[in-house]
Amino acid sequence: MNEQILGLVTGVAFGFLLQKGRVLRFDKQVAAMRLKDMTILKFMLTAILVGMVGLHLLAHFDVLAFKHKPMNLGAVGLGGLLFGAGWAVMGFCPGTSVGALGEGRWHAVFAIVGMLVGAAVYAELYPFFKRTVLAWKNFGPIALPETLGLNPWLVIALFWALCLALFVWFEKKRL
Amino acid sequence: MKWRTDDRGWNPYLAGALTGVLAIASVVATTRILGKTSYLGASTTFVRAAALLQRPVAREHVAAGEYYTETKIKVDWQFMVVVGIFLGALLSSLTDGSLRAEAVPPTWSQRFGPGVGKRAVGAILGGIVAMVGARMADGCPSGHGLSGMMQLSVSGFVALAFFFGTGIVVARLVYGGRNHE
Numbered sequence: 174m175n176e177q178i179l180g181l182v183t184g185v186a187f188g189f190l191l192q193k194g195r196v197l198r199f200d201k202q203v204a205a206m207r208l209k210d211m212t213i214l215k216f217m218l219t220a221i222l223v224g225m226v227g228l229h230l231l232a233h234f235d236v237l238a239f240k241h242k243p244m245n246l247g248a249v250g251l252g253g254l255l256f257g258a259g260w261a262v263m264g265f266c267p268g269t270s271v272g273a274l275g276e277g278r279w280h281a282v283f284a285i286v287g288m289l290v291g292a293a294v295y296a297e298l299y300p301f302f303k304r305t306v307l308a309w310k311n312f313g314p315i316a317l318p319e320t321l322g323l324n325p326w327l328v329i330a331l332f333w334a335l336c337l338a339l340f341v342w343f344e345k346k347r348l
Numbered sequence: 349m350k351w352r353t354d355d356r357g358w359n360p361y362l363a364g365a366l367t368g369v370l371a372i373a374s375v376v377a378t379t380r381i382l383g384k385t386s387y388l389g390a391s392t393t394f395v396r397a398a399a400l401l402q403r404p405v406a407r408e409h410v411a412a413g414e415y416y417t418e419t420k421i422k423v424d425w426q427f428m429v430v431v432g433i434f435l436g437a438l439l440s441s442l443t444d445g446s447l448r449a450e451a452v453p454p455t456w457s458q459r460f461g462p463g464v465g466k467r468a469v470g471a472i473l474g475g476i477v478a479m480v481g482a483r484m485a486d487g488c489p490s491g492h493g494l495s496g497m498m499q500l501s502v503s504g505f506v507a508l509a510f511f512f513g514t515g516i517v518v519a520r521l522v523y524g525g526r527n528h529e
Contacts, residue, residue, distance in 0.1 A: 175503015176382055176409025180425035183374045187388065190370065191433065192440035194363030199453035206512070206519035216364035217493060223368025224498035228375065237379050240387060241360045241501040242486050249492075249503050252485025253510025260511065261518035263471050264453060267482060268390035270475075271430055275437030278450040283468040287475020292391075292398040294476060295483040299415035302484060307406055317500040328500060340361070344349060 189271050197272040199264035201278075206261055211348040218336045225329055241316055247309035265285065356444040371494060378425065386425050387499075389491030391482040393430045395419050459523050485510075 178312035191197050194216045231237050260266060265273055265284045273281035295302075318325040342348075351359050369389055378386040399410050399421040410416050441447035454465045460466050482488045485507050487496060495509070496504020 177423065179377060179381060180428030181432045181435075183370070183377070183388075183425075184429035184434075185436035185439065186370050186432075187367065187429065188433035188436025188438075190363050190367045190436075191439040192437040192446070193358040193444075194360045194367070195355070195357040195446075196360065196363075197350045197437060200455045203453075203455050203519055203523060206515040207523060208516065212360045213361040216367070217365030217489070219361045220367040220371065220494055221497045223365045224371040224494065225368075225500065227368065227372035228498050229500075231372070231376065237375050239499045239501075240385060240386055241499060242492065242503045243487070243494055244501075244503040244506065249485045249507050249516070250510060251484070252448065252481045252506050254487060254514050255481025255482070256478050256488065256516025257511045258518045259474045259476070259481060261474070261515045261522055263474030263478055264456070265471075266390075266396055266489045268430070268433055268488065271390075271434045272437035275434040276441035277447045278453070280451055280453065280464070280467055280471065283471035284475045287393050287472035288391075288479040289401065289475075290472070291397045291476035291479025292394040292483060293402065295480045296395065296413050296415040298480075299413075303414075307482060312502070315502045317502055317505065320502055325500060326436045 188275060191269065191272050192276055197269045197276055203264050211343045215340065215343060222333055222336055228260040229325055229329060241314035243314050244312040245307060251306055355446060371498060387495035389426055389487060390430050390493060391488040391491060392419060393427045393478055395483060396421050396427055455523065
């Protein structure tokens with residue numbers, strides 16, 4: 174199968190599930206940040222819990238390889254701060270903005286325009302960032318189990334326990 | 349706990365679990381079919397789209413750009429995933445009657461009024477800051493949050509903590525506290 178067709182099929186399924194989960198809404202994203210409605214966290218964490226087990230099983234049998242993004246301290250730290258701040262005002266993340274447009278929330282166009290401008294701004298500033306923020310301290314593509322010196326399945330079990338406790342609390346508080 | 353939300357959507361735990369299965373299937377599919385392992389993500393596509401939009405008016409500038417050269421400007425697998433998200437959301441909203449034309453989101457309207465202009469300015473400025481941050485961090489809630497945390501990448505956990513931590517603080521400043529309605 175052709176690369177573009179596979180991408181399109183994957184994206185349609187992803188967009189379908191994002192919409193069914195009701196996580197594309199501006200109001201849901203902002204409500205999660207205001208700790209009033211945890212729908213998007215329930216969705217994200219469940220996806221991570223399931224994906225985590227499946228990917229590690231398949232990696233164990235060499236069906237696939239991990240591609241860890243580098244733990245570049247300045248980049249992830251400062252970039253994470255900027256993203257979080259922009260996300261709160263915009264009310265969408267890159268993936269959900271196009272999905273929101275798909276379900277008729279046409280004001281997502283403004284967020285998409287902003288992000289396209291932001292991508293162009295980043296490209297212009299890239300040589301400067303490369304010499305500064307991106308050059309501070311890069312730990313490389315590291316994974317949690319090796320970093321903590323723990324068996325990956327133990328880390329997964331701990332993460333499952335933590336998330337399940339969080340879910341029980343969300344449901345109890347009706348978040 | 350109900351399988352259906354009040355507006356005929358799916359329980360977020362169910363939709364999330366199926367998304368986890370989709371993420372696994374898509375990594376296997378790209379590895380097996382394309383011979384190149386790819387994880388779900390979205391923000392790199394905005395760089396490629398920005399370059400494609402600038403090309404007709406500034407061809408040489410785009411060709412000379414270091415970041416564009418490193419990113420390789422093309423309509424690739426992830427680009428089509430992002431196009432697919434639009435179509436999938438449209439399809440889903442048509443099946444359960446949740447397709448709705450919305451000019452200003454309710455939460456924004458309560459805080460800043462129903463004006464489209466104000467919303468446009470907020471979304472564009474927020475979008476610029478967020479995308480500069482996402483490209484600096486090398487990922488968004490899909491690439492770092494979903495794909496990174498599934499692999500137990502340290503960067504995924506740290507990025508999501510920063511995304512949400514800052515989001516909580518800024519949302520409180522912008523929309524008011526928990527009991528402020």
